[in-house]
Amino acid sequence: MTRSDPFQPFDDTARALAHELLAGAEYAALAVLQPGTSLPSVTRIALATDTNNQPITLISTLAEHTRALQANPACALLIGEPREKGDPLTHPRLTLHCTANLIARDSAEHTTLRTRYLSLRPKAKLYVDFADFGFVRFNTTDGLLNGGFGKAWRLSAADL
Numbered sequence: 001m002t003r004s005d006p007f008q009p010f011d012d013t014a015r016a017l018a019h020e021l022l023a024g025a026e027y028a029a030l031a032v033l034q035p036g037t038s039l040p041s042v043t044r045i046a047l048a049t050d051t052n053n054q055p056i057t058l059i060s061t062l063a064e065h066t067r068a069l070q071a072n073p074a075c076a077l078l079i080g081e082p083r084e085k086g087d088p089l090t091h092p093r094l095t096l097h098c099t100a101n102l103i104a105r106d107s108a109e110h111t112t113l114r115t116r117y118l119s120l121r122p123k124a125k126l127y128v129d130f131a132d133f134g135f136v137r138f139n140t141t142d143g144l145l146n147g148g149f150g151k152a153w154r155l156s157a158a159d160l
Contacts, residue, residue: 007154014153018145018160021080021094022049026121029078030057032068041068047079048120050113053160055079055096055138058117058124062132066102069136073100077138090148098138105134113137 008014028047031040043065045057055077059066069075080093103110113135118125127133140160145153 007152010153010155010159014145014147014155015159017092017147018094018143018155019053021092021145022053022055022160025055025079028055028057030065031076031078032065033072033074034064035068035071041065046121046124047077048117050116050137054140055098056113056117057136057138058121058128058133059136060130060132061134066136069100069102073102074098075100075138092145092147092151094143094145096138096140096143098140101137101139103135103137110135 025047027044029042030045031042033039034041041064043063045059045065048056050056061067075098077096077098078093079096080091082088082091103113114128117135118128140157142157143155143160145155147153
């Protein structure tokens with residue numbers, strides 16, 4: 001008998017791996033749709049988490065991916081990088097399907113995110129206050145966790 005669904009039931013092992021990947025990520029690949037098209041585009045962004053473990057980033061309004069998120073906030077993040085040794089497909093990675101929430105610079109939320117982000121990414125102090133930079137919170141809707149060959153899970157926002 002063959003199994004058509006490769007995903008295992010989400011459990012504490014998967015939850016711990018997802019948390020480890022998210023908490024340890026300093027950057028991620030961000031997938032967006034190019035404005036006015038159905039063409040995808042991928043870029044690398046700096047990444048951190050807010051106090052609720054939601055992914056956040058600090059990006060420039062001059063960046064093409066920022067304009068894409070303004071036009072269509074649906075996006076995806078790929079978190080996790082291959083290590084130096086071994087087959088890259090054996091290393092864990094987490095895909096999160098998200099809605100981007102661009103945070104207004106004059107809001108209390110911006111101030112809270114600034115404090116949190118700088119505590120995790122102190123080098124960002126060089127540009128965090130530039131007028132064209134702002135925070136984005138990625139509200140996760142669901143995701144896919146791949147722990148390597150034969151280790152795959154679907155997850156909901158509540159699983160994180």
